[in-house]
Amino acid sequence: MKQTTFLLVFGVALSFCQAQVDTGAEETGGEEEHVELFTTPTTKLGAATSDFGYNLFRALTSREAATNVFLAPISVSAALTQLSMGGSERAERQLFRALRYHTLQDPQLHTTLKDLLASVRTPGKGLSIAARLYLARRLRLKQDFFGLVEQQYGVRPKALPGGSKDVKEINDWVAQETGGKVQRFLAKALPRSPFVNTVSAAYFKGKWVTRFSNSGVMENFQVDGGAPVRIPMMQQDNYPVKMGVDSDLSCTIAQIQMQDDVSMFIFLPDEVTSNLTLLEESLTAEFMQDLSLTLHPAQVSLTLPTLRLSYSVDLLPLLTDLGLSEWLDNPELEKISTQSVKLSSANHKVVMExxxxxxxxxxxxxxxxxxxxxxxxxxxxxxxDEASGALLFIGRVVNPKDLRI
Incomplete structure (x- = not known):
């Protein structure tokens, strides 16, 4: 477990303390006592999907330097897990390693994931997810696979003829699954060649436990290497948060409680910089769980940007960064079709307010x-999601003026 020194907030005073207490090491002869943070199948799976999400986010931010970047990793996990059901045992192992499932030893993995997805989709959390496989109708498809995925995840893979009508089919389905919030998922038709395509999308609009009285006030947002931009902000005095300062990462961290056991964590660098690589590299499920136990309650004057964003990306090129180069060349999707078939795209879109x-x-x-x-x-x-520890949404904001729905 990473040991981090935090400058912690206690009332209005600031004092240094350790993220892990040294006395435990003294009592065990100088050895650090290991504490199991994830003890149930759901929290273990939540940690796995989170670590996959952090890895995917790092892969994306490394290719999209100094730009706004957003992901809803759990929706991507859902789509790729559906796809894993169509592969050989070898292909499944390769995908499970990238998805961070390989250490779980959960014989009921699909049932655990189904239950986790159901729990994070409860209306109070503010999250809507769409995850589905689309396949070329010209493939010699095995119908048993369609039924297997539908039985497990409640969504049936869809065979498409190819062409412009596919765009409407997919866009209509994604909009329906997200309550009409994620529109125009695809802008162009899928490839006409035999393909398998993953679709993952999410909309998030959670509600705070504590409201803001001042909103829409235009204030300056500092931009790295440029003039400040004017954006709408929310502000409230005496706002309850949990806080800490990580001197190693040179940032102040705040945890803000949202309704239905959901939290937003904000990592604010000490300086105005769009280079957040050090922060991004630190993120793991274990680090976040340890962090959540370390931050201290405080009452602060809180000012946040009012976020309204839409972000689209094809994640297919990033899968090589997750160790799937060999799998992409030969995915062995033998349970889907008798023909050789590859993943053609992994389209992902998120909307958040x-x-x-x-x-x-x-x-x-x-x-x-x-x-x-x-x-x-x-x-x-x-x-x-605090109950499971699952990462629902992650983003890097370098210029909120560029964000659009």
Whole structure:
């Protein structure tokens, strides 16, 4: 477990303390006592899907330097897991390693994932997910595979004739699954050659536990190497958060509670920089779980950008960065078709909004707290389901002026 020194907030005073207490090591003869953070099949799977998401996010940010980047990794996991059901044992092992399933030893993996997906889709969490396989109708398809995926995940892979009508078919289905929030998923037709295509999409609009009283106020957001941009912000005094400062990562971290056991974590660098590589490289499921146990409660004057974003990407080129080069050349999808078939694209789209609403007001205080947390420069954030630890959404914001729905 990574040991990180945090400058922790206690009331309005700041003091240094260790993320892990040294006395435990003394009592065991100087050896660090290992604490199992993930103890149930659901939390272990939540950690696996999160680590896959962090790896995928790093692969994307390394190719898209100094730009806004967003992902809903759990929807990608769902689509690729459906695809793994069509492969040989060797192909399944290759995919499971990339998806971080290989260490789980869960004989009921698909059932555990089905239950996890159902739990993070409960209406109060604000997350809608679409994940499906689309296949060329001209392939000699095995219908048993269609039934197997539908029985397990409640969505049947779809065979398409190829051409412009496919675009409407896919776009209509994604819009339906996300309550009409993710529109125009595809802008052009899928390849006409025999193909398998994964579709994954997500919409997120969670509600805060504590509302913001001031919203839509135009304020400056500092941009690396450029003039500040004016964007709408949400602001509230005496806002309850959990906070800490990581001196190794040179950032201040805030955990903001959302409704239905969901949290937003914001990593705010000390300086105005679009180079967030050090932060991105630190993220793992274990690090985040340890972090969540280390941050301290505080009342702060909180200022956040009002986010409204839409982001699309074909994730196929990134799969080589996850160790799937050999699998991409020969995916052995023998349970899908008698013909040789490869993955042609892995299209992914996310839409996210934040709003000031919450179900309670901040506590009334005679005087505002002295602590301020202003997210007014490039930052990294993630949305996590606290019950399972699963990563629902992750993003890097370097210029919110460029964000559009």
């Amino acid at each position: 934040t709003a000031p609403e919450g179900n309670q007001y901040p506590s009334a205080a005679s005087t505002p707290g002295h602590l301020s947390y202003r997210v007014d420069r490039p930052f990294l954030y993630l949305i996590r």
